[in-house]
Amino acid sequence: MSVVEALYQCSGLLAVLILFATGVLILLLDAFSPLGRKGRLGGVAVAGTAAALFAAWQSESPGEPLFFEMVVWDRYALFVTSVILLGALLVLLLSLEGRRRDGAGTGEYYALVLFAATGMVLMAQAVHFIMIFLGLEILSISVYVLVGLPRHERRANEAALKYVLLGGFASGFFLYGLTFLYGATGSLSMTAMASYLGTGERVFNSYLLLGTALVLAGFAFKLALVPFHLWTPDVYEGAPTPITAYMAVGVKAAVLAALVRTFREALPAVVPHWTTALWILAAVTMTVGNVMALVQQSVKRMLAYSSIAHAGYLMVAVVAGTPSGVTALLVYLLAYTVMNVGAFGVMVVGQKERDGGELLQDFEGLGFRCPLVGAAMALFLFSLAGIPPTAGFLGKLLVFSAAVEAGYTWLVILAVINSVVAAYYYLRVVIAIYRRSEAAEAGPEPAIRLSGGERAALILAGLLTVGVGVLPQGFWEMARRAVLALG
Amino acid sequence: MELFLFVTFSALTVGSAAAVVWHPHPVKSALFLILSFFSMGGLYLLLQAEFIALMQVLVYAGAVMVLFLFVIMLLNLKPRGEDRAAFKVRVRWAVPLVLFFVGGVLTAVTGALARLAPAGSHGPDWVAAQGGNIRALGRLLFTRGLLPFEVTSVLLLVAVVGVMVLAKKERR
Numbered sequence: 001m002s003v004v005e006a007l008y009q010c011s012g013l014l015a016v017l018i019l020f021a022t023g024v025l026i027l028l029l030d031a032f033s034p035l036g037r038k039g040r041l042g043g044v045a046v047a048g049t050a051a052a053l054f055a056a057w058q059s060e061s062p063g064e065p066l067f068f069e070m071v072v073w074d075r076y077a078l079f080v081t082s083v084i085l086l087g088a089l090l091v092l093l094l095s096l097e098g099r100r101r102d103g104a105g106t107g108e109y110y111a112l113v114l115f116a117a118t119g120m121v122l123m124a125q126a127v128h129f130i131m132i133f134l135g136l137e138i139l140s141i142s143v144y145v146l147v148g149l150p151r152h153e154r155r156a157n158e159a160a161l162k163y164v165l166l167g168g169f170a171s172g173f174f175l176y177g178l179t180f181l182y183g184a185t186g187s188l189s190m191t192a193m194a195s196y197l198g199t200g201e202r203v204f205n206s207y208l209l210l211g212t213a214l215v216l217a218g219f220a221f222k223l224a225l226v227p228f229h230l231w232t233p234d235v236y237e238g239a240p241t242p243i244t245a246y247m248a249v250g251v252k253a254a255v256l257a258a259l260v261r262t263f264r265e266a267l268p269a270v271v272p273h274w275t276t277a278l279w280i281l282a283a284v285t286m287t288v289g290n291v292m293a294l295v296q297q298s299v300k301r302m303l304a305y306s307s308i309a310h311a312g313y314l315m316v317a318v319v320a321g322t323p324s325g326v327t328a329l330l331v332y333l334l335a336y337t338v339m340n341v342g343a344f345g346v347m348v349v350g351q352k353e354r355d356g357g358e359l360l361q362d363f364e365g366l367g368f369r370c371p372l373v374g375a376a377m378a379l380f381l382f383s384l385a386g387i388p389p390t391a392g393f394l395g396k397l398l399v400f401s402a403a404v405e406a407g408y409t410w411l412v413i414l415a416v417i418n419s420v421v422a423a424y425y426y427l428r429v430v431i432a433i434y435r436r437s438e439a440a441e442a443g444p445e446p447a448i449r450l451s452g453g454e455r456a457a458l459i460l461a462g463l464l465t466v467g468v469g470v471l472p473q474g475f476w477e478m479a480r481r482a483v484l485a486l487g
Numbered sequence: 488m489e490l491f492l493f494v495t496f497s498a499l500t501v502g503s504a505a506a507v508v509w510h511p512h513p514v515k516s517a518l519f520l521i522l523s524f525f526s527m528g529g530l531y532l533l534l535q536a537e538f539i540a541l542m543q544v545l546v547y548a549g550a551v552m553v554l555f556l557f558v559i560m561l562l563n564l565k566p567r568g569e570d571r572a573a574f575k576v577r578v579r580w581a582v583p584l585v586l587f588f589v590g591g592v593l594t595a596v597t598g599a600l601a602r603l604a605p606a607g608s609h610g611p612d613w614v615a616a617q618g619g620n621i622r623a624l625g626r627l628l629f630t631r632g633l634l635p636f637e638v639t640s641v642l643l644l645v646a647v648v649g650v651m652v653l654a655k656k657e658r659r
Contacts, residue, residue, distance in 0.1 A: 024644075068630065108651070119641075119645075141649055142649070148653060183603050183604065184603070205599050205602045
């Protein structure tokens with residue numbers, strides 16, 4: 001490969017390159033700028049993410065494999081990249097105010113958020129397992145550090161340690177699985193694997209089964225599927241709230257994208273033998289997530305369990321596995337990203353006012369103290385519960401109908417029962433928001449002051465939550481064309 | 488002879504790896520880890536990958552483990568007497584699980600030895616044709632491995648930044 005050709009192929013990695021370059025730029029600016037002006041670093045991070053999003057949309061997506069079949073830039077990668085960068089953008093906007101207040105480690109915070117996004121986009125583009133692994137590690141290590149960034153908080157320390165230890169094990173399982181896949185197929189490139197396996201006898205091979213099981217375990221850990229979820233509530237609760245949102249949406253979107261690509265491009269011959277296992281995984285994940293969310297007093301912890309439950313719904317689409325199932329998965333990912341970041345974003349706003357600010361009581365009277373924030377939270381919770389005409393409803397509708405089409409009626413019945421149960425704990429928070437708290441009876445509470453970044457993030461997330469729900473056609477069409485690229 | 492060496496090295500690798508977990512004294516645990524890395528280097532030699540074997544010994548047994556030992560000695564970790572009982576209880580649960588997992592892997596692997604994919608295009612013959620291990624590796628690293636090689640540097644940068652931000656003193 002000549003230099004010119006290499007440079008030309010870089011155009012397929014434009015989003016990755018912009019994200020990484022912005023991260024490095026922020027580190028340099030942080031080192032050489034006076035202490036008082038670090039607030040501007042956040043603006044650079046937001047601009048870099050927006051530029052990456054813009055570049056992703058501007059560059060053509062022909063779907064040719066690049067760099068010796070390591071990565072690809074197709075419509076599927078474009079869709080997932082857009083979702084990831086949208087999540088990163090919202091998270092950055094929500095972080096601006098908190099970072100300005102804390103000061104220490106500001107540059108590194110923004111740089112690591114961007115580096116994590118770099119890893120996520122690489123995972124979405126990867127068509128070689130080495131690239132998937134490298135993307136996974138880049139995003140994992142960045143997120144481990146981000147979780148532990150409030151060094152003087154015991155909860156954050158505990159969360160970071162738990163995450164790094166268990167995450168290390170998960171990476172080990174993933175790599176161990178790759179060695180078996182390599183042994184069974186003689187390659188780690190997805191196309192080479194698929195063409196070696198074909199559809200015949202070679203599939204019944206214990207190397208392949210073991211490898212798939214271990215790789216699946218590695219993915220399941222990052223997706224927080226039950227029974228690989230034990231770290232999730234503690235880590236989500238202990239991490240700074242914007243980072244919790246980032247973990248819940250960005251990491252999940254990237255890992256699911258890689259999982260679906262693995263199943264559809266590398267191991268289509270093996271997947272039919274795993275349907276039952278995935279079925280059980282999806283069913284257990286949503287049930288355990290919802291039941292545990294019911295009994296939580298802390299809203300942050302409840303949202304952590306709710307994100308486990310949503311991973312279960314997403315897995316329903318993976319079980320369906322049909323093109324319409326994957327289309328539904330992509331639309332649901334978009335819906336899940338905007339509504340979940342929105343809900344965590346309201347929590348970020350609430351936490352400015354009071355220490356903690358995570359319990360149900362802290363949300364009492366929010367709708368009167370700040371109508372915009374209260375209404376936004378109610379919207380996001382309605383969407384998470386799957387009530388029309390929100391994005392969450394549409395996503396669930398598409399996923400469930402795709403699963404019924406594929407013949408998994410019982411799984412869908414279970415999922416619908418789960419959604420009904422979930423409505424209880426979401427609506428409980430909505431009721432608290434529009435109930436006058438005792439403190440408010442005594443005298444008017446101070447209104448919540450929204451910073452520009454928070455206002456922008458909440459409005460953007462709210463508009464998209466409604467937009468995807470009311471006018472789904474464009475998004476659905478985009479997702480459908482993305483799935484066509486998967487073949 | 489090759490089989491004998493293979494069995495010896497792999498038994499040493501697995502045995503000393505188990506001793507790392509088992510041994511109550513942190514420094515001795517670390518030394519067992521070095522032994523494990525050394526014998527793994529032997530396994531690479533048997534695969535005719537002498538360059539990787541050398542790197543294994545130099546980088547892991549040499550550099551990484553020396554750092555490990557430094558850290559252990561700096562922290563002045565003592566053998567943990569009081570935790571030992573709790574450890575033994577946990578071992579009681581861990582042993583059957585580990586045996587189950589190892590048994591599963593062994594049955595899977597031995598049952599399907601014949602079903603391994605043929606060695607890819609980068610077998611020993613190809614390496615010989617390239618003029619040795621180092622050349623072959625270098626050539627691969629800068630052609631097919633170009634992107635992973637570059638992306639690894641991103642990974643290392645992230646790790647460096649992470650360590651810096653978590654370990655540096657706060658300016659107040």
